[in-house]
Amino acid sequence: MLLRRLQTQLCKTQNLLNKQQQLANASNFYRFSLRSIIQSSQANFSSAVVAQDVKQEPRFLEQVELFFNRAASKTGVPEDYLEQIKACDTVVRFTIPLVRDNGTVENITCYRAQHKHHHLPVKGGTRYSEHMDLQESMALASLMTFKLIIAGIPFGGAKGGVKINPSKYSMPELERITRRYTMELAKKGFIGPAIDCLGPDMGTNEQIMTWIKDQYVSMYGENNINAEGCCTGKFVNQGGIQGRAESTGLGVYYGTQELLHTESFLEKANLTEGIKGKTFTVQGFGSVGYWASKFFQQDGGKITSIVEYNSAIYNPKGFDVDDVKEYFRRNGSLYNYPKATEQTMVDPLSFLEKPCDILLPAAIEKSINMFNADNLKCKVVVEGANGPTTFYGEEILLKKGIVVVPDMLINGGGVTVSYFEWLKNLEHVAPGRLTKKYKLKKNIEILSQMGYVFPETSPHMNEMDGANEIEIVYSGLEEIMTEAVREHWKFAVENNLNFRDACFVKSIRKLHKHLEETGLLI
Ligand SMILES: NC(=O)C1=CN([C@@H]2O[C@H](COP(=O)(O)OP(=O)(O)OC[C@H]3O[C@@H](n4cnc5c(N)ncnc54)[C@H](O)[C@@H]3O)[C@@H](O)[C@H]2O)C=CC1
Numbered sequence: 001m002l003l004r005r006l007q008t009q010l011c012k013t014q015n016l017l018n019k020q021q022q023l024a025n026a027s028n029f030y031r032f033s034l035r036s037i038i039q040s041s042q043a044n045f046s047s048a049v050v051a052q053d054v055k056q057e058p059r060f061l062e063q064v065e066l067f068f069n070r071a072a073s074k075t076g077v078p079e080d081y082l083e084q085i086k087a088c089d090t091v092v093r094f095t096i097p098l099v100r101d102n103g104t105v106e107n108i109t110c111y112r113a114q115h116k117h118h119h120l121p122v123k124g125g126t127r128y129s130e131h132m133d134l135q136e137s138m139a140l141a142s143l144m145t146f147k148l149i150i151a152g153i154p155f156g157g158a159k160g161g162v163k164i165n166p167s168k169y170s171m172p173e174l175e176r177i178t179r180r181y182t183m184e185l186a187k188k189g190f191i192g193p194a195i196d197c198l199g200p201d202m203g204t205n206e207q208i209m210t211w212i213k214d215q216y217v218s219m220y221g222e223n224n225i226n227a228e229g230c231c232t233g234k235f236v237n238q239g240g241i242q243g244r245a246e247s248t249g250l251g252v253y254y255g256t257q258e259l260l261h262t263e264s265f266l267e268k269a270n271l272t273e274g275i276k277g278k279t280f281t282v283q284g285f286g287s288v289g290y291w292a293s294k295f296f297q298q299d300g301g302k303i304t305s306i307v308e309y310n311s312a313i314y315n316p317k318g319f320d321v322d323d324v325k326e327y328f329r330r331n332g333s334l335y336n337y338p339k340a341t342e343q344t345m346v347d348p349l350s351f352l353e354k355p356c357d358i359l360l361p362a363a364i365e366k367s368i369n370m371f372n373a374d375n376l377k378c379k380v381v382v383e384g385a386n387g388p389t390t391f392y393g394e395e396i397l398l399k400k401g402i403v404v405v406p407d408m409l410i411n412g413g414g415v416t417v418s419y420f421e422w423l424k425n426l427e428h429v430a431p432g433r434l435t436k437k438y439k440l441k442k443n444i445e446i447l448s449q450m451g452y453v454f455p456e457t458s459p460h461m462n463e464m465d466g467a468n469e470i471e472i473v474y475s476g477l478e479e480i481m482t483e484a485v486r487e488h489w490k491f492a493v494e495n496n497l498n499f500r501d502a503c504f505v506k507s508i509r510k511l512h513k514h515l516e517e518t519g520l521l522i
């Protein structure tokens with residue numbers, strides 16, 4: 001019996017390893033390149049053109065406040081506490097000089113917002129975008145606080161960035177900007193493994209995060225053995241962790257998969273069980289959008305529409321995600337992709353309105369708004385991006401019976417694996433390393449006690465040992481995402497709340513309890 005279970009386990013492990021190899025190949029393919037930064041930043045530039053109407057909607061920070069207020073009124077938490085919870089604790093805005101490659105000097109504006117200090121460090125992404133400003137940093141920092149509470153991670157929320165379009169800067173210029181940004185944050189007490197741990201976001205990647213780490217460690221490493229934990233999302237060789245690159249998309253997949261096996265959710269969304277055969281529209285084919293699409297496709301989902309800032313494609317039979325990614329990487333556009341049955345360069349946003357089961361906005365804020373919400377033909381919106389649906393847009397979706405799975409719940413996979421990376425940095429050892437061989441010896445011992453001698457030459461020998469880093473990261477992420485989704489969907493159903501309100505209400509109450517216990521007025 002035990003032997004059979006072990007054999008089944010070995011089979012499962014082999015499958016996982018095969019998938020890992022595929023992922024490693026994909027990860028290699030998606031590795032850092034200047035071009036990927038350039039594409040995403042060109043997108044930031046033209047998104048302003050695409051979404052003119054949206055400017056008539058409240059700004060992002062006001063959107064977050066509208067959502068917060070709607071939910072806060074259902075929490076039973078006293079008003080003075082609600083004001084305290086809503087407010088952003090600390091912000092910093094500063095300019096840094098950049099000597100450009102041609103010798104001219106430019107002033108660059110930088111931000112960091114720390115929303116709540118109830119746990120330290122605070123944590124959140126670093127965005128390089130020419131639309132970055134203080135209200136955007138504050139809005140994103142606030143979402144981080146609730147995201148972290150939902151995932152059960154003991155950090156406060158933060159977010160920051162640099163107001164640049166990275167495509168307009170050379171690699172040496174980007175390095176100088178990043179190092180100076182880090183130095184200024186450090187001087188102002190806005191970075192450090194126990195203070196504020198920066199992560200990646202739009203327009204940043206492993207290279208940027210590694211420069212941040214390197215700058216911080218060179219300044220403080222001598223006196224702080226944990227200095228590497230000042231940021232996450234670094235190259236694996238530079239104190240990063242395996243699985244961070246795909247983690248947000250993988251978390252979106254785990255969470256959606258859980259919902260598509262939950263009877264009450266399927267009933268509400270009018271969907272059948274499982275990802276297999278479901279159709280997806282994906283907006284934003286960067287880190288989050290690409291990886292989520294890849295996992296959905298691996299599980300039998302069909303990616304029927306892909307929407308980028310400069311182009312969009314549609315095929316009711318579904319696309320091969322890696323093939324499209326390679327095309328986009330080479331051409332900087334989806335236009336003329338040979339397997340598309342419909343395409344546009346003129347109005348990519350209109351492809352969000354293509355029929356599908358699940359719409360995954362994984363690009364910018366306010367993509368779904370009061371101007372297009374009524375035209376959507378999906379059954380569920382899964383918010384891979386932060387703030388992709390506006391308050392008034394969501395009101396329309398809810399009236400249409402479209403279920404919105406909120407950002408703060410479903411895109412928490414990235415920060416979850418960032419948390420694992422931070423723990424690895426503090427422990428100074430990779431997850432699973434100390435127990436790997438112990439597990440192997442124990443397994444062989446148990447088998448031999450049962451009279452079975454495991455041959456040393458067995459091809460399964462190296463599958464008998466303990467879990468390695470990537471296995472631990474994946475299983476930890478799956479556990480946190482599925483548990484959070486289960487808990488918050490159940491709460492929504494039991495309290496007759498929409499999904500976003502449920503997430504806000506539960507996390508506001510938790511934060512209120514925490515503040516009450518620690519003593520707000522001291
Ligand atoms: N990277 C992470 O770990 C996490 C990211 N997020 C959020 O996910 C969203 C996307 O982030 P990443 O994938 O990391 O960024 P990214 O920079 O890797 O990719 C963004 C993609 O969106 C495209 N894009 C930009 N503007 C667009 C528009 N108007 N229409 C269509 N496509 C457009 C870009 O060309 C690019 O392909 C952001 O809202 C970010 O805050 C949320 C949680 C974690």
Ligand SMILES: O=C(O)CCC(=O)C(=O)O
Nearest residue numbers: 124125199200414415418
């Ligand atoms: O990993 C991190 O710290 C960044 C995550 C993030 O910015 C987000 O979840 O929006």
